[in-house]
Amino acid sequence: MVGETSLDLGLEALKAGHADDAVGHLERACLEFPNDYRGFNYLGVAYAQQKQYDRAVGAFQTAMSIRPSVPNIHYNLGLAYQADGLADLARDQYRAALDIDPDYEKAQQALHRLGVEDNALQLLASQSCARHTEEPAVGVCSFCHLPVCSKCKVVVADQVFCSVCAGK
Numbered sequence: 001m002v003g004e005t006s007l008d009l010g011l012e013a014l015k016a017g018h019a020d021d022a023v024g025h026l027e028r029a030c031l032e033f034p035n036d037y038r039g040f041n042y043l044g045v046a047y048a049q050q051k052q053y054d055r056a057v058g059a060f061q062t063a064m065s066i067r068p069s070v071p072n073i074h075y076n077l078g079l080a081y082q083a084d085g086l087a088d089l090a091r092d093q094y095r096a097a098l099d100i101d102p103d104y105e106k107a108q109q110a111l112h113r114l115g116v117e118d119n120a121l122q123l124l125a126s127q128s129c130a131r132h133t134e135e136p137a138v139g140v141c142s143f144c145h146l147p148v149c150s151k152c153k154v155v156v157a158d159q160v161f162c163s164v165c166a167g168k
Helices: 006-014 020-034 037-049 052-067 071-083 089-098 106-123
Strands: 153-156 159-162
Touching: 006 020, 006 037, 006 071, 020 037, 037 071, 037 159, 071 089, 071 106, 089 106
Parallel strands: none
Antiparallel strands: 153 159
16 A cells, blocks of 8 residues: 555554565665564464574574563564574573563463473483383373373474374
């Protein structure tokens, strides 16, 4: 539309769930407005939606270098780290967001969820596989809810199953 910037168009595409379109507009916005942290922050969100976590992290880090006092950037960076399996780095960013705004509820909830996940992983580490009792459990089957080891773990659409429930 006339008068809308690349940032506006990117944000509209992002809100509409069109990450591919958003990336194009937001990359252009970052070139046009290299000192506007919002473009890099939104670009990071779009990359994360595409599961391009390395690019998301880079965009969030650039946004943070421009405006380090925005808790949302730290929170978004934490989400990207967490989605990429880097829980310790995610935890650091959630805490950084809370250092800036102690009442930032999303960061509080994310930090709490990480603590719950850590407890579940510790409990899981003390268990053995239901089918291979000599093997440590590395997950829990989404169907039968029994602990599974790396030998019988099958991942389908980001869900863990045992080889029996997965039909293998």
